[in-house]
Amino acid sequence: MSGITSICVYCGSSNSVSEKHLDQATLLGQRAAEKGIEIIYGGGRVGSMGRVADGALTGKGRVTGIIPEYLQRFEVGHTGVSELVVVDSMHTRKMQMFERSDAFCILPGGLGTLEEFFEVATWKQLGMHDKPIILINLENFWTPLTDLIDHQIECGYLRQKPEDIYSVVNSIEEVFQTLESLPDSRVKPDITLL
16 A cells, blocks of 8 residues: 555553553554654553654654643643644544544554544444554454454354454554555545544
8 A cells, every 4th residue: 555654553551561562662653654654643652652652753753643632631742742733622632633544553552442443443344434454463462352353243243354344463564564465545534424
């Protein structure tokens, strides 16, 4: 896919997680910077959020953080990014992250990360966009989620094959290989429907 100039990274904001996960977040930012791909993310300076931003910045990449005013009041915003956009709500944050991104990468994370994944995956399932969505399954973190989705299919609640909605990779290097192998986007999202 030649048209990828920005990726949205959904991930956790806790430092109390696997150091390997934090290191891989740094690597994702570094690799994106090397390829001239902008990072769009939630604007935080801690956990995987901070690490992916710092990785890209170390590689002289562009990083745009989008953070709601509510969280910015707690001083968790990353003031060293290329652009830090402070918005009025979580909904506005998610919409701006969607609009500015050509693809979505999901690192390990908590409830917020799950919610973000399910939102863009649902929109894709409904045909509202066809931007790539990549689950980065570090140390099999997302395997229980993919097993659940397989169970939903078996029970008749989901008709599409998972690979028609998202890709699963096990390493950061596979992220960029996958992006390069996917066809260019054909659906122009109708933001009024999202």
